[in-house]
Amino acid sequence: MSRKQTIIATLFDCEEGPPPGLDALAGEAGIRHATSAAELAEALPGAQVLLVTDFRTGVLGEAWPHADALRWIHATSAGVDAILIPEVVKSDILVTNARGIFDRGIAEYVLGAILLFAKDMHGSLRYKSEWQWCHRDTERIDGRRALVVGAGSIGREIGALLKAAGLHITGVSGRGRDADPVFGHVHPASELIALLGDADFVVIAAPLTEATEGLFDVRTLAQMPAHARLINVGRGPIVVTDDLVAALRDGVIAGAALDVFEEEPLPPEHPLWVMDNVFITPHMAGDFIGWREALVEQFIDNFHRWKAGESLFNVVDKGRGYGAADG
Amino acid sequence: MSRKQTIIATLFDCEEGPPPGLDALAGEAGIRHATSAAELAEALPGAQVLLVTDFRTGVLGEAWPHADALRWIHATSAGVDAILIPEVVKSDILVTNARGIFDRGIAEYVLGAILLFAKDMHGSLRYKSEWQWCHRDTERIDGRRALVVGAGSIGREIGALLKAAGLHITGVSGRGRDADPVFGHVHPASELIALLGDADFVVIAAPLTEATEGLFDVRTLAQMPAHARLINVGRGPIVVTDDLVAALRDGVIAGAALDVFEEEPLPPEHPLWVMDNVFITPHMAGDFIGWREALVEQFIDNFHRWKAGESLFNVVDKGRGYGAADG
Numbered sequence: 346m347s348r349k350q351t352i353i354a355t356l357f358d359c360e361e362g363p364p365p366g367l368d369a370l371a372g373e374a375g376i377r378h379a380t381s382a383a384e385l386a387e388a389l390p391g392a393q394v395l396l397v398t399d400f401r402t403g404v405l406g407e408a409w410p411h412a413d414a415l416r417w418i419h420a421t422s423a424g425v426d427a428i429l430i431p432e433v434v435k436s437d438i439l440v441t442n443a444r445g446i447f448d449r450g451i452a453e454y455v456l457g458a459i460l461l462f463a464k465d466m467h468g469s470l471r472y473k474s475e476w477q478w479c480h481r482d483t484e485r486i487d488g489r490r491a492l493v494v495g496a497g498s499i500g501r502e503i504g505a506l507l508k509a510a511g512l513h514i515t516g517v518s519g520r521g522r523d524a525d526p527v528f529g530h531v532h533p534a535s536e537l538i539a540l541l542g543d544a545d546f547v548v549i550a551a552p553l554t555e556a557t558e559g560l561f562d563v564r565t566l567a568q569m570p571a572h573a574r575l576i577n578v579g580r581g582p583i584v585v586t587d588d589l590v591a592a593l594r595d596g597v598i599a600g601a602a603l604d605v606f607e608e609e610p611l612p613p614e615h616p617l618w619v620m621d622n623v624f625i626t627p628h629m630a631g632d633f634i635g636w637r638e639a640l641v642e643q644f645i646d647n648f649h650r651w652k653a654g655e656s657l658f659n660v661v662d663k664g665r666g667y668g669a670a671d672g
Numbered sequence: 673m674s675r676k677q678t679i680i681a682t683l684f685d686c687e688e689g690p691p692p693g694l695d696a697l698a699g700e701a702g703i704r705h706a707t708s709a710a711e712l713a714e715a716l717p718g719a720q721v722l723l724v725t726d727f728r729t730g731v732l733g734e735a736w737p738h739a740d741a742l743r744w745i746h747a748t749s750a751g752v753d754a755i756l757i758p759e760v761v762k763s764d765i766l767v768t769n770a771r772g773i774f775d776r777g778i779a780e781y782v783l784g785a786i787l788l789f790a791k792d793m794h795g796s797l798r799y800k801s802e803w804q805w806c807h808r809d810t811e812r813i814d815g816r817r818a819l820v821v822g823a824g825s826i827g828r829e830i831g832a833l834l835k836a837a838g839l840h841i842t843g844v845s846g847r848g849r850d851a852d853p854v855f856g857h858v859h860p861a862s863e864l865i866a867l868l869g870d871a872d873f874v875v876i877a878a879p880l881t882e883a884t885e886g887l888f889d890v891r892t893l894a895q896m897p898a899h900a901r902l903i904n905v906g907r908g909p910i911v912v913t914d915d916l917v918a919a920l921r922d923g924v925i926a927g928a929a930l931d932v933f934e935e936e937p938l939p940p941e942h943p944l945w946v947m948d949n950v951f952i953t954p955h956m957a958g959d960f961i962g963w964r965e966a967l968v969e970q971f972i973d974n975f976h977r978w979k980a981g982e983s984l985f986n987v988v989d990k991g992r993g994y995g996a997a998d999g
Contacts, residue, residue, distance in 0.1 A: 449812055449838075450810075453791065453813055454791055456787060457787030457790070457791045457793060460783060460784030460787060460788075461787075461793055463784075464784045466784060466788055466793065467797060469951065470951070472952075473945060473951070478936075478937035478938060478954045480955070480956050481956060482963060483777075483959065484960065485960040487776055506837065509836040509837060510833065613803045614803075615803075618803045623800075625796065625799075627805045628807070629808060632808075632809050632810065633811065633812040634811060635809075636809060
């Protein structure tokens with residue numbers, strides 16, 4: 346090991362195992378694996394790079410005092426809320442994310458959820474289980490209106506796919522912008538409430554920040570039409586779950602497809618499990634076959650830039666809490 | 673009633689009720705409703721026009737001797753197999769169909785079925801019913817290959833939507849053709865067997881004719897890759913059901929989404945009901961909310977052409993068994 350060899354610490358969930366394919370860097374860097382705060386505290390001293398594949402981690406703060414050489418943290422997730430602890434935000438450590446990798450899978454999930462509702466596929470599977478031949482007329486999605494909340498990399502891919510499938514799309518995001526390649530005009534978040542009343546489908550693809558936490562509460566949900574469905578592929582805490590349960594129960598909105606939750610895993614006794622108008626998936630919307638390998642390849646690309654002294658891609662704006670290119 | 677007033681006989685399923693909106697023609701034509709062979713025998717004498725909304729009818733042959741003035745039969749379905757009894761085929765009676773009305777709904781159904789399989793939505797609903805948080809990696813559909821069998825009006829709409837959603841599409845139909853606006857080159861049916869091996873999804877959108885009846889038998893199904901899924905939105909008898917059940921059971925193919933069946937309704941004890949890799953809907957793929965009204969509007973448009981002595985649209989090539997424009 347040369348004196349100048351880079352050391353990469355990795356933090357991953359013990360059930361998941363270490364990032365696949367990282368061995369490709371064995372000749373270029375020392376790699377130290379950690380799955381807990383204690384292991385991370387041992388791995389961090391001298392490490393210039395931290396690769397975090399566990400987006401639910403809460404241990405970074407505990408091990409932080411041992412980060413004596415850290416220059417760069419890469420998160421293999423789109424959301425970086427778990428990484429942006431105050432110590433990281435106020436440091437000059439670079440943070441990058443997995444921008445791009447999950448876009449297409451999530452967009453397909455959203456389109457699938459819309460068709461699940463429109464074609465009453467849930468009902469068809471229920472009738473099938475009862476051997477029942479029960480004809481229904483179902484909805485068409487062409488011309489229906491989708492409001493995409495969060496027009497970053499993921500939100501844009503969702504918008505593009507829904508548009509291609511014939512829906513009318515509107516984007517709302519942060520401060521808004523013009524001339525977006527997918528949405529054209531992106532409305533600022535301040536216009537969200539006014540836009541909800543026209544939406545047949547509301548898709549949350551926003552990062553979890555101070556501005557989005559609890560954004561979909563009883564007041565926001567009440568603005569949606571009674572026939573509308575909510576699809577959350579962003580982060581669970583953007584929605585106030587108790588308010589959503591009440592809205593679904595009382596017919597304030599017609600349904601929800603949820604890939605993310607305030608508490609993950611969703612507890613077994615949670616009322617959402619037994620609601621017929623709810624589609625639940627365990628935070629897997631973007632996890633296409635091969636995603637773990639794709640994430641490591643993306644990190645390795647960025648690592649080679651870092652070693653060469655080049656600027657990194659997918660740099661996160663730590664103040665705003667999401668990709669600098671996703672404003 | 674003037675001597676020259678047109679008489680329209682209608683044949684519909686008694687459970688469905690008469691075609692909604694047909695009263696709009698009350699000032700222009702005498703309308704006689706029938707739901708059985710006996711009623712049709714009473715309705716036909718003197719009727720120049722027959723409107724058939726029951727695509728499963730078998731009574732036309734029985735009442736045929738009473739068709740003493742018939743010039744035009746309109747079927748409010750895409751498939752006209754039940755209408756094309758020998759007496760109709762060899763007569764000079766015009767036959768028209770509902771070409772166009774069901775296209776978009778069926779295309780959306782096919783895309784929904786593809787996403788149902790790719791995203792394992794069936795699995796997610798099953799885990800939900802057990803309150804189980806079970807992460808899986810799922811398929812992406814971009815770049816996957818769909819073979820559309822039957823490149824008429826419906827097949828083209830399916831092809832266009834799947835292409836817009838990122839799939840690679842191939843069309844096969846009758847004698848084949850070039851410069852199709854959706855598929856480009858449409859392969860002739862003689863190439864079907866050779867094309868199946870490349871397909872991730874095989875979509876049957878063909879009419880039921882002598883050439884397509886039983887086309888998907890044990891030999892044809894064996895050409896599909898083991899991971900491929902079959903989607904039938906055409907007609908049930910195009911698939912040999914027993915062969916399909918065996919192929920699904922033995923892993924010859926991975927799954928099937930079926931909207932049409934050899935016997936409809938699918939009998940309660942049928943093995944397809946209990947197969948986990950099968951999605952079943954009761955011949956409703958194209959039946960969007962408002963379809964019955966749309967069908968009658970389309971008939972009324974054509975009726976006004978007929979009254980004015982203009983040429984009708986959606987004329988069926990009785991020899992080939994499908995729309996003359998869908999060669």
